[in-house]
Amino acid sequence: MTGWHASDDLVTRYASGSLPEPDAWSVEKHLESCGGCAARVSLAVRQTAAGVVLADVREAVLGAGLGTALGTALGTALEAGATRTAPGARTGRGARASAAPGAPAPSTPVTSRARLWASRRLAPPPAGSRAARVLWAAGPAVRGAWPVAVLGVALAAVLLARFADFAGARPLLLAVAPVVPIAGVALSYGAHADPLHEIAAATPSAGLRLVLTRTAAVLAVSLPLLTLAGFLVPSSGAPGAAAWLLPGLALTLASLALAGYVGFRAATAVTGGGWLCAVLSPVLTADGRLTARLAEQVSACLGGATAQGGWAAAAVLCAALLAARRSAYDRLERR
Template sequence: MTGWHAPDDLVTRYADGSLPETDAWSLEKHLESCGPCAARVSHAARAGAAGVVLAQVRDAVLHAVREPAPTTARASAPAPTRLPAPTRAAGGRLTRIVWAAGPALRGAWAGAVVLVAVGAAALAYGGGAAGARPLLLAVAPVVPVTGVALSYGRHADPLHEIVATSPSGGLRLLLMRTAAVLAVSLPLLTVAGLLLPPSGPHLPAAPAAATWLLPGLALTLASLVLSGYVGCRTATAVVGGGWLLALAAPVLTATGTGLTARLVQQLSLYFTGASPQAGWAAAAALCALLLAARRSAYDRLETM
C-alpha cells in the first residue's frame, strides 16, 4: 500500500485501452500493491465496453462447468491412472527444475559444452597439439555467456512474455537460468582443463586449469548487467565478442614468437597472478551490486 492512488481519468483510460503503454506498465506495477486502486480498475473494466465480453465469457465458463457430461461418455471413459503421492511430487519437482534450468540445458547448448571439452582432449591426445589447453582457456570464459544468451528471451522460450511477467520472472528467472548454465559449464570445462597435458617444452607454461573461473563469472555477470539496457542477446554478443577481441587482437598483431606462444603469454597476462584475479573478483562484485541496484529493470526484460 502506498500513499498515492491513481486518478479517475488514468483508471478510465487504462480500462478503455487508450493509456500509453509505458503509463499502463507503471499503473500495473502500482496495482500489485494497492488494493483500492485494483478494485477501481476492475470496476471500470466491467463497466466499459469490455464488460459485456467479460460477462459473456463468464457465463460460458459457468455453463460449461454446471452442464453435466453425458452418462455414456462418463461410463465409457477410462478412469485416469493415479500415481502414488511421492511419485507425483517427485515428478512435479523434476519438471519445475527442468523448466527453471532453461532452454539452453534442454537443447543443444549442453551438448556443445561437452563437445568443446571432448574436442580439446581429442586435439591434445589424438592430434598431439601442444596448445590445446590455451585454446580451451581462451574459449572457456565465453561458454557460460553463450549459455545465458540461449537461456533467456523470446528466441529461447515460446512462452517467454508470459513467464517473464509472472511473479517468478524477471531477474529471478534470469539468475536461476544463469546459475544452471554455470553449474554445467564451470565444472565440466575445469575438469577438461585439468585432464589436458601441459604445454610443450618449447612453449611457455599455460595458466592453471581453474584460473578462468573468476573471469568467466565476471563476464557472465557483466552480460547480465548490460542486458538490463540492451537486451540479453545483444549484451552477451557485446561481452563475448569484446573478450575474444581483447584476447585475439594482441595475439594476432604481435610478432617474434609462434601464435600459440603469444596466446599463452596473453592468457597469463589476463589470468595469472594475484592482481589479475583480484581485478576479476572486483569486477564480479561490482556487477553483482549493479544487478541488485537495477533489479526492477528486469521485470519486463525482452517482453516487447
C-alpha cells in the same frame, strides 16, 4: 516511476468492477511497478464477492491434490460467481455483464463445461513432472543443444591434448571457456530463444529472478565440465585449470548488467566478442610461435593475484549494478 498513487476511491471502484475501462487500464499499468498499490487492490478485492470466491478456490486447492482440487474449485468458483456477481459488474477485462435483472444465471451449463474441461485438463501431474518443470525453468539453453556444445568443447580439448599432442590445448581452452557461459546466457532469455517467453515474463518469478535462475543453471553446467577438462590437459605454460572461473563469472555478470541497457543478444555479443578480441588478436598478429604466444596472453589475462583480484572486483561491481537496476529487468525483452 512517478509519485502518483491510486486513491482509495479508484482502488474501491477497480476492485468492484465499476471503474471505466481507460481508468482501469491506467490503474493496472501503475500496479506493474507499485507494490503498495497492488497490495491495496488485493485487499480490496478480497473484501468483495470475488474475494469470497477466491478464498473458496484457495481452500479447495490447499486442502486437496492440486490437479483434482483445481477442477472442483473451478466449478465452485464459476457457480458462486454466477450467483454473486451483480448485474453491470465487470466480468473480465474489457467485458461487462449484459444480463437483464431477473434473467436466469447460466451457472449450470457453464459449470458443467468447466468441470468437464477441468477433468480433462487438470488431471494430477504424472510421475517425473516435477523434474520436467525444473528443467523447463532452467531455460532453453540447458534444454537444447547448448549442453552438448559445452561437452563438445571439453572433449575436444582433451582429445587434442591426449591424442593429437597439441601443446596449446589448455591455453586455447582457457581462452574459450569464459565465452561459453556467456553464450548460454544469450540462449536462455528472450523471445528469440524461448517460445514461451511472453508467458514466462508475465509470471511473478519473471524479471531479474528468472534471469539469475537461468544464469545459475548455465553456470552449473559449464563450470564443472570445462574445469575438469582443464585438469585433464597439460598446462603448456598456461595458468591453472580453474583460472578462468573468476573471469568467466565477471564476464557473465557484465553481460547481465549490460543487458539491462541494450538487451541480451547485444550485451553477450559485446562482452564475448570483446574478450575474444582481447585474448586472440595479439596471438593472430604474432609471427610464429602461436601456441607460446597464446599461453603468454592467457597468463597475462588470467594468471597472478593482480589479474584475479581485478576480475573479482569487476564481478562485485557488476553484481552491484545488477542489484541497483533490478527493476529494468521486469520489462526486458518484451518487445
